[in-house]
Amino acid sequence: MALINPKKKEVQVKIVYYGPGRxxxxxxxxxxxxxxxxxxxxxxxTVKTYGDRTLFFDFLPFDIGEIKGHSIKVQLYTVPxxxxxxxTRRLVLRGVDGLVFVADSMDLRREMxxxxxxxxxxxxxxxxxxxxxxxxVMQYNKRDLKEEGIPILSIETLQKDLNSxxxxxxxxxxxxxxxxxxxxxxxIIAMTVTSxxxxxx
Amino acid sequence: MEFTIEFDKQQIESIENILxxxxxxxxxxxxxxxxxxxxxxxxxxxGDKNHDVFSLAALAAGNYGxxxxxxxxxxxxxFSLLFHKGEEExxxxxxxxxxxxxLTIFDKNVSLGFLRLKVAEAIKRIQKLI
Ligand SMILES: Nc1nc2c(ncn2[C@@H]2O[C@H](COP(=O)(O)OP(=O)(O)OP(=O)(O)O)[C@@H](O)[C@H]2O)c(=O)[nH]1
Ligand SMILES: [Mg+2]
Numbered sequence: 001m002a003l004i005n006p007k008k009k010e011v012q013v014k015i016v017y018y019g020p021g022r023x024x025x026x027x028x029x030x031x032x033x034x035x036x037x038x039x040x041x042x043x044x045x046t047v048k049t050y051g052d053r054t055l056f057f058d059f060l061p062f063d064i065g066e067i068k069g070h071s072i073k074v075q076l077y078t079v080p081x082x083x084x085x086x087x088t089r090r091l092v093l094r095g096v097d098g099l100v101f102v103a104d105s106m107d108l109r110r111e112m113x114x115x116x117x118x119x120x121x122x123x124x125x126x127x128x129x130x131x132x133x134x135x136x137v138m139q140y141n142k143r144d145l146k147e148e149g150i151p152i153l154s155i156e157t158l159q160k161d162l163n164s165x166x167x168x169x170x171x172x173x174x175x176x177x178x179x180x181x182x183x184x185x186x187x188i189i190a191m192t193v194t195s196x197x198x199x200x201x
Numbered sequence: 202m203e204f205t206i207e208f209d210k211q212q213i214e215s216i217e218n219i220l221x222x223x224x225x226x227x228x229x230x231x232x233x234x235x236x237x238x239x240x241x242x243x244x245x246x247x248g249d250k251n252h253d254v255f256s257l258a259a260l261a262a263g264n265y266g267x268x269x270x271x272x273x274x275x276x277x278x279x280f281s282l283l284f285h286k287g288e289e290e291x292x293x294x295x296x297x298x299x300x301x302x303x304l305t306i307f308d309k310n311v312s313l314g315f316l317r318l319k320v321a322e323a324i325k326r327i328q329k330l331i
Contacts, residue, residue, distance in 0.1 A: 003240035007213040012240040042253045045260065056267075059239075059259040075239065075259065091266035095238020 002097050002196060009070045011196060014077065014095055015188055018120050019102035020112040021053065021081035024141040027175035028102060029058050029078055032185060035178065039063050054080040057092045064189060068200040074189055081116065090123045098135040098192035100184055102175075103162055105142045107151040110161065117162055131166065135191035138163050138170035139184045144177055208331075213243060215330055220245050223323035228311045230290065233304040234297070234327075237262050242301070252306065261304050265294055284313065295320050297327055 003012045017025040026046070033044045040062055047056035058078040065072065079089040101120065103113040121131045140158050153161075155172060163170060169187055173180035208216075220232045220243065231246030233254055239262035244254045265283065272279050283294035293305045293316060303324060307316055 003236060003238075003242065004207070005213065005242065006208070006210045014238055014240070042256055045256045047260075047263075056263055057259075059256060061255045073255070075255065077259070087270055088263070088267065091263055091270070094262070094266065095236065095240070 004070070004199070010073060011067075011070050011200070012073045012075060013097045013189075013192055013196070014075050015098040015100065015192060016093060016096045017076070017078040017100045017102055018089075018093075018116070019081055019139075019141075020104055020109060020116040021083070023081055023102045023104040023109070023113075023116075024173075024175040025078035025081065025102045026052070026054055026058050028100070028139075028141075028181050028184070029060050029076055031175055031178045031181045032062070032076065033060055035182065036062065053082060054078055055085070056080065056088050064193075067193060067197065070200055072193065072196075074192075076185075083115075083119075086119065086123070089119075090126060093123055094127065096124075096129075096134070097195075098137075098188045099131075100137050100139055100188050101162070101168075102139045102141050103158060105140050105152040105158065106145060107153055110153055110157075113158070114161055135188060135195065136166060136168040137184055137188045137191070138166075138168045139173050139180070140170060141173045141175050143172045143179070144174040208242065212330055216243050216327055217245060219323050219326045219330075223319050223326070224305060227315075227319055228307070229316065229319070230306045230308055232306075233258055233261070235261065235302050235304060237266060237300050237302065239263070246306075257304070261292075261294065261302065265302055282317075293317070293320065295324060297324050298331065301331075303327075 017028055019025055042061055045059040049055045060076040062074045062076060064074055077092050079092045124131050146152050171180040171184045175181055224232050225245050225247060233241055234243040235241050235258040239259040241254055241258045269279055285292045290306055290308050295303045297303050
């Protein structure tokens, strides 16, 4: 549900980072906030509990310049991943234009990733949206853990578990290091904005 | 891609005029017309304060959604008055139509009763336009 303001020639686009608790969604936005400081005019907004877990959402507005004479404002959001926060998760999804699914590569989190993706599908359905019809990028995060000897899932396993039917573009990433954080973001922005172009002709 | 209620340039200008006349000219600090996804449709202010409008809208959408969900849990359709009072500045929310909210920020020189009246008038006029 992008919003076009024909008077200011401005478009607002909403992109949501989804995924299991502690998967690294907030870390993605923190890295973007740091790395692209110059393009971000306002502070990142976070609604957190003790211990840094996202309670409601994180929010980061981001200007990506002009397309067909319209300035594009991308609004990046994260949801709270913890299972118990589903009601707030659904609120954040409202009006979403593009999605990044941040999966946790740790062996132990295999089941959590699958459940979170299923939960995303169900929540989209409550807004009459189909996960197959919305721009989506997969991010397999925490790849760096391998070097510390922590068992992680192979990309093949993650692809099979999460992306065999969706066939979304995917990235291996390490949000703490910043590996592929920007690529993930650029990809979802490009996919989301493509569907906008026609509208702006 | 789907869009929220779509506005053309003329509608936006008419809405701006209404909000200017009914609210800004009568002493309200700033007004944000926004959708429940957190997008800003129109924003006007007196010009002496520079609020972070996009963050406000994101938080207001979440807040409004959370309060509506609470209303549903206790069996109410919605709570009619959504108001946060501060020392100096206060915030008032009002639903305009499905999916569209009007947020006003005003200081202690404007009374809540007067504000609610003005907001109601502005909303009535905006509803006719969309
Ligand atoms: N090793 C490693 N740790 C990471 C990575 N990304 C995030 N983390 C850590 O994982 C923990 C959780 O990260 P967050 O970004 O808060 O996770 P989240 O997905 O926002 O979690 P919720 O808000 O609960 O949904 C933090 O301690 C991060 O430092 C990564 O790529 N590698
Ligand atoms: Mg978080």
